[in-house]
Each structure stands twice: as structure tokens, then as C-alpha cells.
Amino acid sequence: MKTKKRSQPSSYSLQLLVPQHCRHEASVHLCAAECRAQTDNVQQPGGDVTAAEGDTVTLGCHFNSSSSNYYLFWYKQDGSNRPTFILSRFKIGTGTTAEEFKERFSSSLDSESRSVPLKIQKLHVSDSAVYHCALQPTVTGNSKALCKNLQSRDNIL
Numbered sequence: 001m002k003t004k005k006r007s008q009p010s011s012y013s014l015q016l017l018v019p020q021h022c023r024h025e026a027s028v029h030l031c032a033a034e035c036r037a038q039t040d041n042v043q044q045p046g047g048d049v050t051a052a053e054g055d056t057v058t059l060g061c062h063f064n065s066s067s068s069n070y071y072l073f074w075y076k077q078d079g080s081n082r083p084t085f086i087l088s089r090f091k092i093g094t095g096t097t098a099e100e101f102k103e104r105f106s107s108s109l110d111s112e113s114r115s116v117p118l119k120i121q122k123l124h125v126s127d128s129a130v131y132h133c134a135l136q137p138t139v140t141g142n143s144k145a146l147c148k149n150l151q152s153r154d155n156i157l
Contacts (some may be wrong), residue, residue, distance in 0.1 A: 040065045042135045051123060057119040061133035071136035072109060072116040089116050125154035
């Protein structure tokens with residue numbers, strides 16, 4: 001896995017490499033975005049992460065909250081579709097994970113380091129998306145996709 005810096009330091013994306021003999025399959029590219037709400041904010045570390053299909057990756061998310069009981073959420077957004085809820089984590093209680101993500105997606109809220117990283121195991125091509133980390137109240141106005149790579153049999157588009 002390698003990391004490449006992007007022009008926006010508070011965002012990152014993940015690109016899965018497809019082996020040469022599987023070039024007819026689509027490659028995967030995950031992106032992350034940043035959300036902010038007044039004095040409360042969420043920051044996702046910058047750079048590109050490259051991994052192979054089947055690998056495990058962790059997408060970072062650090063937060064600041066003026067509340068003593070904070071709620072954090074992860075969403076997946078592919079293409080121009082609306083974000084899909086993945087999971088929530090709370091300072092008090094455990095939160096929940098959507099059924100379709102329970103097998104491979106997980107997260108633990110660390111109050112001391114103020115982080116809630118998203119771990120994705122056994123990466124699939126279908127994991128290509130923008131991943132949003134959000135702090136309640138959820139603010140989506142400042143979120144934006146960084147990029148999405150498509151790969152043909154022999155050429156990168």
C-alpha cells in the first residue's frame with residue numbers, strides 16, 4: 001500500500017490495483033471528503049492510498065466536538081448518488097452498522113485520540129466511492145468528491 005499526497009490536505013482517496021491478468025475488471029477508487037459544523041469539525045487525513053482487491057484498508061477520521069456526548073457517522077457515496085449510511089458510533093453506547101456493511105466494514109470510536117477510523121476488509125471493486133465521515137449534527141454542504149478513476153483493459157482513462 002502506498003500513500004500519495006493530494007492538493008487538498010484534509011481529503012484522501014484509495015485506489016485498488018487490479019492484477020495484469022484481471023485488467024478487464026474495473027479498478028476501484030475510494031475517496032473521502034471533509035465536513036465541518038461551526039466549532040465542531042471532522043478532518044480526514046490527506047493523500048491517496050493504493051491497495052489491491054482483497055486487501056484491508058483503514059480510512060482515518062479525526063473530530064472535535066463541543067458536546068460531551070458525540071455521535072459520528074460514516075457514509076458511502078458512489079457516482080452522483082446520494083450518500084448511503086454505513087455505520088454510527090457514539091461516545092456513550094455502541095452505535096449501529098447497516099446490514100449490507102456488517103461483514104466487512106467496522107469502526108471504533110476512540111474518545112482519547114478523538115478518532116473514528118473506518119476499516120474495510122476484503123476490498124471489492126464495488127467499494128469504489130466517496131466516503132464521508134460526519135459528526136452530529138450532520139453537515140453535508142462542504143462535502144465534495146475528489147476523483148474517481150476508471151481503468152480499461154490496457155489504458156487508464
